[in-house]
Every structure is written in structure tokens, then in C-alpha cells.
């Protein structure tokens with residue numbers, strides 16, 4: 135059966151894409167084409183006969199709905215085969231995007247403010263800062279001795295034991311140097327020393343990340359010190375040749391923060407800005423596309439639609455006292471990052487694993503995991519949380 139490639143034609147002053155389908159005698163003998171042409175049409179598409187060929191003309195299509203509608207032709211085997219092949223053909227044709235739930239194939243570009251967007255993108259040079267990278271494309275298997283393990287130690291040293299290119303996703307929240315009371319870590323050191331240490335760990339993270347792997351860093355700048363840690367970290371990764379994929383705002387609705395410096399109340403002299411959110415910075419090694427070992431996604435359509443909108447309303451973790459850790463992130467944050475950026479069966483690493491929120495959620499979501507933390511106490515608790523199974527303390531999302 136032959137199908138043409140979706141050339142543009144004009145019908146009664148409107149442009150359509152047209153796929154011409156060769157008809158065999160057998161299909162014609164099914165005598166169903168008049169019913170098809172009368173019943174399977176819409177403001178965005180229709181069929182007609184073009185000599186001995188069937189023509190499908192379309193401007194915009196809700197493909198889900200189209201697939202449902204062809205089901206009523208299931209008993210007409212020859213025609214049904216044509217219709218299913220037609221869907222494959224349509225899916226291979228690039229649409230301009232989705233408008234009101236329909237894929238738009240014609241004229242949509244005319245509505246855009248930027249004409250010839252792709253050419254302009256190419257001319258400007260997408261992620262030009264990352265093009266100098268020399269990352270190898272060969273990915274390696276994570277050795278079994280590290281798989282599904284909580285490892286206690288300094289990540290800079292522990293990560294050196296892992297081979298290159300063996301981790302699919304790194305999700306982590308490093309200490310922010312706010313001066314919190316951690317068990318085995320000084321959280322108020324000079325900023326220069328802080329960044330030297332952090333970047334030596336991140337260098338290892340980049341090395342162990344697979345080609346096409348992602349690293350997602352949750353951070354909050356220390357505004358009182360005027361240190362934009364999220365920008366400094368982003369510059370670090372971009373200088374190392376990773377692609378900055380984007381930034382998610384984690385809106386915690388946390389208004390329990392300093393209002394304004396006394397002395398500048400109601401004055402423009404030095405107002406103190408308030409932040410009720412944290413940042414997630416996302417980087418890709420080598421390629422924006424990630425190939426998983428299984429390529430099995432467990433995202434529902436609703437999750438996908440909601441989470442690609444890059445502002446997430448999630449309440450802060452409420453069980454920090456219970457777990458004896460001063461800076462946990464909530465399980466819901468880990469759940470979204472892991473589902474959106476990794477496939478089932480992928481390896482997820484957290485080099486600042488704390489009491490193991492990432493590793494617990496990774497296990498529940500059927501990912502493999504490695505969690506590293508410098509505190510034996512926190513590692514013990516991470517193990518307990520792994521053995522407890524499903525979420526004891528579910529985080530609320532608003």
C-alpha cells in the first residue's frame with residue numbers, strides 16, 4: 135500500500151496537507167468508502183476520492199480522538215489497516231504545535247511572533263557554551279557492588295571508585311553553608327573554601343554521569359551574604375560543557391523569613407527581598423536526549439502536563455525533627471524529579487543523600503540508586519527509611 139508524504143494543497147481557498155493512499159480492488163469492494171467519507175471528518179480534516187486513490191486532507195487533528203473514531207471501522211479489515219497505517223504516517227509528519235488540544239499542521243507558524251524560528255535558533259548558536267565538551271559517548275554499567283547501596287563517606291573520595299558514565303540521573307541538595315547544625319559537617323565555612331569543595335564533588339558527578347544523563351541541583355542562595363549560589367553553580371556546570379536545561383522554582387510558600395533589615399523599613403535605602411521558594415537547576419551531559427536502559431516511562435499524562443510547567447508548589451518537609459536532620463527536602467520533590475527525568479530501571483545518585491529522601495523515593499519508583507553521605511548517623515536513617523517501604527510521612531503538595 136502506497137502513501138504520499140503530506141504535500142500542501144489548496145481546497146476552497148484553504149491550505150491542507152494531503153496524504154494520498156493507493157486503493158486496491160479489495161478495499162474498493164468493501165464498499166465502505168462513502169460511509170468513511172461521510173462520518174470520519176471534522177473542521178480540521180476530511181477524506182475524498184482522487185481517481186483511484188483515497189485522499190486524506192488535514193489542517194489540524196486531535197490524534198487521540200481520531201484514533202478512537204477509527205475504531206468503529208475495525209470490522210472492515212482492509213480499510214482499518216489503511217487507517218492505522220495512515221495514523222503512523224500522520225505521526226511522522228511534523229506539526230507546528232498544539233492548539234486547543236489539536237496538532238496544527240498548517241498556518242500556525244503565521245501566528246507566531248518569531249518567523250523562521252528554527253533558522254534563527256541555528257544562527258544564534260544553541261548552548262554555544264557547551265559545544266567545546268569532550269564527553270565520551272560510551273556509557274558503562276554501574277558495578278553491582280554500588281547498586282542500591284547507601285555509602286557512608288566523603289563523596290569526593292567515594293565517587294572516585296565509580297567508573298565514568300554509569301549514572302543516569304543525579305538529584306541532590308548540597309549543604310547551603312547557611313550555618314545549620316549537621317551531624318558531621320561544618321555548615322559555615324568561608325565561601326571560597328565552600329565552592330572549592332563543592333566543585334571537586336561536582337567534577338566527580340560530571341565524570342560518573344552517563345552521556346545524555348541529567349544532574350538536578352536543589353539550592354537556595356544565602357541572600358544575607360549576597361551569594362547567588364544557583365548562578366555560581368550554573369556557571370560552573372556550563373563552563374564544564376554541560377547544557378543548562380532549565381530551572382524549576384520550588385515554591386514552598388514559606389513566609390517564615392526575614393521581612394526587612396531594621397532601619398530600612400518602608401525605605402528604598404536597602405529593602406531586604408523575601409523569597410518563599412528554592413531553585414532546581416538542571417543540566418545535561420552531552421545531549422538533551424536521555425536514552426534509558428529500559429526507556430520505560432511511568433509518567434501519567436496529568437503528571438507530565440503539570441510538571442513540565444516549571445513552578446512546583448510543594449510544602450517543605452515536615453518531619454525533619456523526627457528524622458533528626460536539619461535540611462531534608464520533601465519526598466514529593468524527589469518523586470517529581472525522578473519521574474520526569476529518568477526511566478524505570480535507571481540509576482539515580484544522590485551524593486549528599488542526608489537521611490535518604492532521594493534513595494527512598496528512587497527505590498519506590500523502581501529505579502536503582504546510590505546514596506552517599508558523610509554522616510554515619512544520617513546513613514543509618516537512610517537505611518531505615520529504605521527498609522520501611524512506602525512513604526510513612528507523606529509530604530503535602532498544595
Ligand SMILES: C[S@@+](CC[C@H](N)C(=O)[O-])C[C@H]1O[C@@H](n2cnc3c(N)ncnc32)[C@H](O)[C@@H]1O
Nearest residue numbers: 288289309461462463486488489490491507508
Ligand atoms: C541538604 S542536606 C541533604 C538532605 C537530603 N536531601 C535529605 O532529604 O535527607 C546535605 C547533606 O550533605 C552531607 N554532606 C556534607 N558534606 C558531604 C561530603 N563531603 N560528602 C558527602 N555528604 C556530605 C551532609 O551530611 C548533609 O546530610
